[in-house]
Amino acid sequence: MTWEGTESMTHKEQMFPTATPRRVFRFERLLVGDRWERDVRVDVDATGRIVALDPGGAPDGCEPVAGWAVPGVPNVHSHSFQRAMAGLAEGRGPDSFWSWRDVMYSFLERLTPDDVEAITAQLYVEMLKAGFTCVGEFHYLHHPPGGGRYDDRAEMSRRILAAARTAGIGLVHMPVVYERGGFGGEMGKKK
Known part of the structure; x- marks a missing residue:
């Protein structure tokens, strides 16, 4: 590819x-x-x-x-879509990575490729304004809401690339797979 x-x-x-x-x-x-x-x-x-x-x-x-x-400095660890969920998972009382992850999955059920491109472009502009000149994007959004596959398996990756071009920031795009929930732990029902 x-x-x-x-x-x-x-x-x-x-x-x-x-x-x-x-x-x-x-x-x-x-x-x-x-x-x-x-x-x-x-x-x-x-x-x-x-x-x-x-x-x-x-x-x-x-x-x-x-x-x-x-x-300018690099931002070496980004998950751009998470910018749009800032504040949604934080609250008083007990919480953990797992409660945060549940909120994240619920949030992802609403995101379209257009949403991800817009969120990412906005975040990258914010990074440029803060002095970052390039970003390492750990990208694990590969499936549409509800599961399945996009016709173009690289659809979401292409949206990240387009957002970087729009913003004018350097990009190291790192598609990753999110399979485990900790050392030896399973992910649970949502994948």
């Missing part, structure tokens, strides 16, 4: 329109390696790639970036 690329110009084209092939920034303070540097010149090409970095070499005319800045 081949996968479409996840490189997206949507977000990048908005930040770096083709009319402006290169942008030059002056960061007031930037973490470079393990040191905080002042007045750092950063040259960025039209695709959003850093092509030059010069600590202490920011001339007048650069776009200023005030304050302290760090390079």
